[in-house]
Amino acid sequence: MLKIEGLTAEVEGKPILQGIDLELPAGEIHAIMGPNGSGKSTLSYVLSGREGYEITGGSVTFDGIDLLALEPEERAAAGLFLAFQYPVELPGVGNALFLRTALNALRRHRGEAELDAMQFLKLARERMKALSMPEDMLKRGVNVGFSGGEKKRNEVLQMALLRPRLAILDETDSGLDIDALKIVADGVNALRAPDFSALVITHYQRLLDYIVPDRVHVLMGGRIVQSGGPELAKQLEASGYASVKAA
Amino acid sequence: MSAIPAGVEGFLHRFDGLRQRLPGARLPWLRALREAAAEAFRIQGFPTRRAEAWKYTDLRLVAEAGFEEPLSAIDDDPALPAPRGPYRAVFQDGRFREDLSTLEEAPFAAASLAAALPALEARLGALARPAEAALVALNTALFEDGLVVTVPAGVAGGVLELLSFASAGERPAAFHPRHLIRLEAGASLTLIETATGPAKARYLHNPVYEIELAEGATLTHARLQQEGLAAFQLGTAYARVASGATYDNFTLNAGGKLVRNEIHVVLEGPKAACHMNGAQLLRDGQHADTTTVLDHAAPDCASRQTYKTVLSGRSRGVFQGKIHVHQVAQRTDGYQMNQALLLSPEAEIDSKPQLEIYADDVKCSHGATVGEIDADQLFYLRARGIPEAKARAMLVEAFLTEAVEGVQDPVARDALQAAVAGWWEKAA
Numbered sequence: 050m051l052k053i054e055g056l057t058a059e060v061e062g063k064p065i066l067q068g069i070d071l072e073l074p075a076g077e078i079h080a081i082m083g084p085n086g087s088g089k090s091t092l093s094y095v096l097s098g099r100e101g102y103e104i105t106g107g108s109v110t111f112d113g114i115d116l117l118a119l120e121p122e123e124r125a126a127a128g129l130f131l132a133f134q135y136p137v138e139l140p141g142v143g144n145a146l147f148l149r150t151a152l153n154a155l156r157r158h159r160g161e162a163e164l165d166a167m168q169f170l171k172l173a174r175e176r177m178k179a180l181s182m183p184e185d186m187l188k189r190g191v192n193v194g195f196s197g198g199e200k201k202r203n204e205v206l207q208m209a210l211l212r213p214r215l216a217i218l219d220e221t222d223s224g225l226d227i228d229a230l231k232i233v234a235d236g237v238n239a240l241r242a243p244d245f246s247a248l249v250i251t252h253y254q255r256l257l258d259y260i261v262p263d264r265v266h267v268l269m270g271g272r273i274v275q276s277g278g279p280e281l282a283k284q285l286e287a288s289g290y291a292s293v294k295a296a
Numbered sequence: 297m298s299a300i301p302a303g304v305e306g307f308l309h310r311f312d313g314l315r316q317r318l319p320g321a322r323l324p325w326l327r328a329l330r331e332a333a334a335e336a337f338r339i340q341g342f343p344t345r346r347a348e349a350w351k352y353t354d355l356r357l358v359a360e361a362g363f364e365e366p367l368s369a370i371d372d373d374p375a376l377p378a379p380r381g382p383y384r385a386v387f388q389d390g391r392f393r394e395d396l397s398t399l400e401e402a403p404f405a406a407a408s409l410a411a412a413l414p415a416l417e418a419r420l421g422a423l424a425r426p427a428e429a430a431l432v433a434l435n436t437a438l439f440e441d442g443l444v445v446t447v448p449a450g451v452a453g454g455v456l457e458l459l460s461f462a463s464a465g466e467r468p469a470a471f472h473p474r475h476l477i478r479l480e481a482g483a484s485l486t487l488i489e490t491a492t493g494p495a496k497a498r499y500l501h502n503p504v505y506e507i508e509l510a511e512g513a514t515l516t517h518a519r520l521q522q523e524g525l526a527a528f529q530l531g532t533a534y535a536r537v538a539s540g541a542t543y544d545n546f547t548l549n550a551g552g553k554l555v556r557n558e559i560h561v562v563l564e565g566p567k568a569a570c571h572m573n574g575a576q577l578l579r580d581g582q583h584a585d586t587t588t589v590l591d592h593a594a595p596d597c598a599s600r601q602t603y604k605t606v607l608s609g610r611s612r613g614v615f616q617g618k619i620h621v622h623q624v625a626q627r628t629d630g631y632q633m634n635q636a637l638l639l640s641p642e643a644e645i646d647s648k649p650q651l652e653i654y655a656d657d658v659k660c661s662h663g664a665t666v667g668e669i670d671a672d673q674l675f676y677l678r679a680r681g682i683p684e685a686k687a688r689a690m691l692v693e694a695f696l697t698e699a700v701e702g703v704q705d706p707v708a709r710d711a712l713q714a715a716v717a718g719w720w721e722k723a724a
């Protein structure tokens with residue numbers, strides 16, 4: 050589904066991604082772990098099309114198409130979703146309007162009928178209940194005044210509504226209490242399907258107890274330096290990244 | 297076709313030619329008022345940028361254009377928007393269109409100024425200050441009509457629409473309506489005003505408002521300025537707010553080539569309140585200026601001002617806000633915020649807040665910001681599949697929300713929201 054080959058990228062002239070190779074087959078969930086500043090968020094932003102990154106080499110294909118040639122909204126329409134490490138606050142944009150606009154943009158693209166306010170509300174309420182989110186979060190500005198954990202849950206709500214084919218979760222578990230962690234994991238697991246893949250960026254093995262990955266990759270210094278099965282995450286938890294460097 | 301004399305000369309020439317024919321020409325008090333105003337206009341001339349109050353707005357385009365009085369025979373009927381309430385007063389080129397207006401059933405008195413002049417000696421000119429403002433002098437010398445509204449004590453007047461249309465004349469027309477609004481004690485009214493004109497017609501709309509609010513009265517005054525893009529609108533409003541009364545003004549500047557919205561408010565009784573909110577939505581080639589002068593002249597009054605300007609293309613916006621807190625005005629609660637969103641590197645905003653505080657127990661704050669669309673916010677929306685143009689529109693609307701939400705009256709707020717949304721659809 051996703052194929053990254055020799056990807057290099059710079060920020061303000063500073064090389065950050067230094068040759069990423071990664072293949073994510075359809076139906077699989079891969080975890081990416083790695084020390085602070087190693088380039089995990091940079092990779093997720095480059096994949097979703099944020100400005101400010103210069104791609105200096107390599108390629109990324111999504112179902113065979115050149116992902117890097119698409120605008121961010123086209124990537125979303127193609128089925129890509131990024132759950133942000135730091136969700137952005139949008140004062141003055143109501144959460145309900147935001148979610149409905151996003152959902153209808155995708156539905157239009159898929160040739161499905163747009164949802165009116167009532168239909169949307171019904172669907173959103175259902176999804177929110179599953180995520181144990183209070184309903185008044187629909188009325189507030191997007192992420193405005195949300196606690197850290199509420200922002201992350203709001204990301205998962207968006208994912209649940211938009212039903213992407215490829216989800217990148219950038220530290221969605223950070224700042225979540227134990228119950229919320231389970232809820233978020235359930236949200237991801239609910240999407241598991243032969244045609245759904247996810248890249249789960251995390252610092253903690255704990256999340257991977259709930260979302261069991263097919264593969265674990267270690268990103269250091271802008272490169273994938275080691276890959277393995279779920280046991281790799283446990284090993285890292287025990288001995289840290291020093292053991293990887295030594296390897 | 298003979299050339300129309302331009303500038304001050306042109307207008308004085310017209311005054312000379314029209315003075316016998318203007319409405320109320322036989323009323324000695326009005327004749328004296330007009331003569332004095334014409335003289336004041338002659339002395340002052342059009343304001344230039346050397347004047348502090350006109351530092352950022354250049355009226356040369358207006359001064360150099362030649363205008364005529366509008367044709368007296370009006371035959372075309374403007375396309376009227378759907379009514380927002382049962383009562384409406386329609387003006388075309390500054391003149392009352394009785395046939396299009398619906399005022400008979402209103403629980404307040406509303407009529408054409410031209411017809412009511414004999415009874416207006418005490419009211420007309422009670423607030424306007426032609427000696428200090430050239431455009432007000434010009435209006436006083438040449439006004440032909442306007443709306444006179446009196447809402448009796450304790451009456452809830454509901455929604456009154458004031459629709460102003462300019463017609464597409466061969467030659468540039470100037471009209472100077474004078475509107476007198478009075479709410480007696482405890483009365484209320486929502487006045488929703490829409491000013492429009494043909495897209496390419498060059499005309500000058502120079503309205504003056506005199507607004508008197510007695511004890512406990514509430515006036516919501518929403519002005520949707522959507523003049524044609526070649527037009528000039530230079531409006532001046534004077535409001536006097538008595539004890540416990542509220543003046544709630546919202547002005548949307550979306551049309552016009554060169555626009556000035558000048559508002560003078562005096563809070564003259566204890567616990568009077570004033571909200572002045574506004575949005576200026578400017579496209580390439582437009583210049584809009586909002587200038588507010590607020591006098592806190594009594595204790596325990598509150599004022600709130602939130603102005604937002606969105607600028608695209610090579611447009612220019614101006615905000616000048618003066619708050620004068622008199623020595624008696626203890627416990628004044630004043631707030632002024634002025635924010636601009638630049639959508640283009642060629643757009644320009646000038647902003648000049650001015651606080652003069654002579655009382656010691658006062659809470660008064662002001663602020664100004666200038667920014668662009670936030671790249672992170674834009675990316676967040678796009679990453680969710682929302683196309684860029686729509687994402688920008690959402691962020692512009694979000695920027696304006698605070699000012700529009702400040703409008704208390706739901707009918708006025710809906711009208712403003714619709715106008716804002718409509719502007720963006722055309723601009724995008």
Ligand SMILES: Nc1ncnc2c1ncn2[C@@H]1O[C@H](COP(=O)(O)OP(=O)(O)OP(=O)(O)O)[C@@H](O)[C@H]1O
Nearest residue numbers: 060061063065083084085086087088089090091092
């Ligand atoms: N706009 C920028 N300007 C300069 N340096 C940047 C910029 N954005 C990212 N970087 C640098 O790129 C490197 C990788 O950052 P990135 O956010 O991808 O790390 P990360 O692996 O996600 O870290 P964390 O685990 O802390 O989230 C860091 O050294 C960071 O300082």
Ligand SMILES: [Mg+2]
Nearest residue numbers: 089090091134
């Ligand atoms: Mg990161």
